[in-house]
Amino acid sequence: MSLSPQWLDELRSRITLSSVIQRTTRLTKAGREFKACCPFHNEKSPSFYVNDEKGFYHCFGCGVHGDAIRWMTDQRGLGFMDAVKELAAEAGLDVPAPDPRAAEAAVQRDSLHDVTAAAQKWFMDCLAAPEGEKARAYLATRGFDAHTVQRFGFGFAPEGRQALKGALGQFPEDKLIEAGLRITVDDKEPYDRFRGRLMLPIEDARGRVIAFGGRILDKSKTDAPKYLNSPDTPLFDKGRTLYNLHRAGPASRQTGRLIVVEGYMDVIALAAAGFGESVAPLGTALTERQIEMVWRLVETPILCFDGDAAGQRAAMRAIARALPLLRPAHSLRIVRLPSGLDPDDLIKRDGPRAMEEVLQGARSLIDTLWDHERDALPLNTPEDKAGLKARLLAHVETIADPDIKSLYRRELLDRFAAFAYPAREQRPQSNWQPGGSSRGSGNWKDKRRAFPANPANNHSARLLRVANGGARDALSAAILTGLIRYPAEIARHADALARCTDIEARFDLLLDACDHGQALESDALATILARQGQTLPSPSDYSGMRFGFLSPDMAAPQACAELAQAIELLVERPALETALADATERLNREFTDEAYAEQQRLLKRKLEFNARLGQMASARAALSSDDATNTMAE
Template sequence: MLTPQWLDQLRSRVALSALVGRSVRLQKAGREHKACCPFHNENSPSFYVNDEKGFYHCFGCGAHGDAIRWMTDHQGMAFMDAVKDLAAEAGMDVPEPDPRAAKAAEKRDSLHDVMAAAQEWFKTSLASPEGNSALRYLDTRGFDAHTIQRFGFGFAPEGRQALKGALSRFPEEMLIEAGLRIAVEERDPYDRFRGRLMLPIEDARGRVIAFGGRILAKTKTDAPKYLNSPDTPLFDKGRTLYNLHRAAPAARQSGRMVVVEGYMDVVAMAAAGIAECVAPLGTALTEQQIEMLWRHVEMPILCFDGDKAGQRAAMRAITRALPLLRPAHSLRIVRLPEGLDPDDLIKAKGARAMEALLSEPKSLIEVLWEAERDAVPLNTPEDKAGLKARLMAHVDAIQDPDIASLYRREVQDRYSAFAFPKRESKWQPGGGGQSGFQRGSSQKGGKWNSRPAPAPSSPESISRLNRRHEQGGTRDGLSAAVIAGLIRWPDILMRHAEALARTPDLDPRFELLIDCCGGSEALESARLEAILRQSGAEPPTPADYYGFRFGFLGNGENPEKSAEELTQAIQLLIERPVLESALQAATARHEREFTDETFAEQQRLRERKLEFDSRLRHMATRHASS
């Protein structure tokens, strides 16, 4: 039996450009090949072959197909002859015919006949007096005659046996198997669709395989608003996208595919001129449907309603997509204004408003971040840690190691910026030609209005100093040497105050020095030393930075060189906590997951730490002989 899976494997083993290139002269065009179309006469190339997606397409005459279709349409071969030739070339054995499969195929053909007959009857019923209520509803939606005809709208009359009577030439069992009738124990079967506006659901070849029906009578409060066919031998709702057979050619022209929540949204979008639109059928987007979308475009756009249900639908789609992500293949998300669906938006603001939204979709990671960030209040450290855990759980679902690594880094960067915000800092012009640094300030009317910091000798300042010291402020040799250098060269403090203010876990004495930059008085070494002592802190002594022989701590005969070396030392000081934090996190992650990826990340950061230590040793000892 030639299963869809076997045929897909056959197509994947055939290089389509090589196959077509045997009889058509192809030219490389980016990731595709192009040529003058072999199916019609033309002077400029409009025929393209895409090996990645496995199809050819002519934008002039519309010729489209895969390797098998090329053999049948261009080479004139019968289907099975084409399959056998391609299988021999690909080194595959053609499965032996299965009598049961042949019988199932014959049954599918019969069910197609049933569905085609049902569609014709529904269309006829819409044009009858019984269909007036359905026509009035279509008119309220703004669907013109062309749209009604194009999408095949119909009407299922009231009556439990109406369809059975209309399709009496087919056995009852076939009507039940096609999903048109419902069989129940100890009762007569009855029509599934009654008193509903009907819309055919078609396969990739445009054949009717199922139906969707919208209720019209408001009195039926217990009936579902929309009712779809059940799964049948023809219809698998998890593997079907409504309108794909129309949207696929349009997507090849526009380069995009839009996914909306329901088939009535698809019709509304098409009526507004957006033809490359599909919808799942009563379920969340499945893995199979995502793969189907990727066969046509690499970045399909999911367009969800702006209510909570739409948000949940977006998250379900993202969760399904994460394990499937691969290079250049992802999803983009558009959220409509709250309370609006595509039809509402188009009616209220026109097709241009919808196009404007579709032109600025958000990335998958952006939506994932926003959804988890806004899911619950984040008032405590535990709440924020929960946010990180939820985000990392999503990242862990990604199977592609490169994409997972990039997502993990992106999530960590976003989380760090959110959980550990940088302290606000603004520069304020000072008097007498001096520049000042004031933290916690804002600009109004062109002037900086500062929130004064506590005086260095106040109880609040001393308490804050002691508290930060208890919480892990470091007083190692590098910190002590830089503090001593800043006291010796106060002008350097002014240049780097903002960067130091943003650096976590520094020696608390840095904060006292930075506070001094906000005043109008000139910074002098003696004043800085006095401020440290008033706050209960002592200036560093040579014993505190024993072994660090920085040039900026020497006699100061070369101010420019001293300033350069002190700047280098400050940069090392700022870089160190970031590097150590990243290494600590990578080590913990490797101990928890123990994968090749986590080991490689840990080793990379260890190498960076060794390089950092080497730079520090070289800088600190190069003046040892001076």
């Protein structure tokens, strides 16, 4: 079997060499490396070193040298393919099927590396030549010093459609085209892709030039793209490449973080300011493959996006792609720069310390997701708020990991409930004393207006007592009993139940069992409640409300349908009671016909709610005869 060098490089990049070696050899941390007594010869003091950044081991005593594959063959005694297969399984890579054309393709790629290396040298020579003066002047305006220019390999592509071909005449035309340096259109003469541009080499994980990016210098060319990258080639796949990864990897091991920005000029600006652990995608939004790449370096990289609308759209695209990939301890943090600024702008305006403060304030993925969806559209009506909930749950449904999905769902629903159904403040009791007049004359304490002493308002007070009767605990206890009797209904009504955990805390335990895949059986649920110090509801908890779904004689489908109706009532009640309490408080403040009418309307609606509840039960708590009489009169 012939394995391509590119695939083998991918395998090596996914393996942490020290973790492989320390399974059989004890390693000791020594600065940025590990050391040990060499396993290949006898020695008393360690001269065997392992370098994860460069991906090789070396013994200064016996001269042995190699990578992860060589370790498996020489130290473990495995054959080459056996070593590759074992490492590939660990890295999550599929070993390519045998392909007789692989060797030929590998030779082809090697020759393309020669082409890109030669092009890079020529671009750098052009920058230093008189024709590169304009490019050098631009670099000076960006504040890049000579060290930064040399470190990142800046170059210049002169004007002229055939300039590069003339400079790289040792390579055939088809190689220049295949490397993405020349363009051919139909039967016309090929021409240079990069002309009159400041050039940057794009390198792979081993630091080899595989492509180029060019920034236009002539502002009058408004029809030309500002930035131009190489096309995909046998060397370069923009969705599987991160700019500056080979430098940022070692830097991230020192700082413990990795910064992902939008473009390579942002990377260079950050590196020049001391933030060497920065990478960027190449002309595309961050891909799933690139997210996996950064997770191999740090568990929670920071995504840093420009403060404009385009930057925020890029952030949400990255979040949407990351959600299905989330796994324990691996996530993203998000930085939003001040409006209209990119990293270079911020550093030039306020200095590196300001950038560091922004990075320190990076927000979690779930915080960013919540803020974005909450602020995406107006939330003025119940329908608007329902739309927010639907968008949040749609994001949650994309998460593959069941534990993370459950936790995201619970957290976002809690936030939604706090936003859409804010807790009522404790409302002071009315200090009105009997005997006062309907327009404020009489015995008032602290001058707070409430129900005047007339028959209509005595009626209002009685209605309010009826509306706020003690059915809340009874209904929730009956529903809890029904859920334990029909456990499959928990998942079906999970969203509704999550909104009622403040009414009945035991719902939360049932939802946890459902979300974590525990056995949803009646006996198992009873055990779960008992372990948490909770008791099962007893018939006395819902006395006088004998629901059909609690009857052993009712068929399961009908019982589940009635249970669903009861849950709907339990969810509906808090909003109705909140509105009624608000109307009553308003009536206490200002006794007007309008306030009185609104309170009476809500009282009637609450009584209608109670009637619906009564229709579901075979018996319900009886009203007092006076209250019943007044209800009929109303």
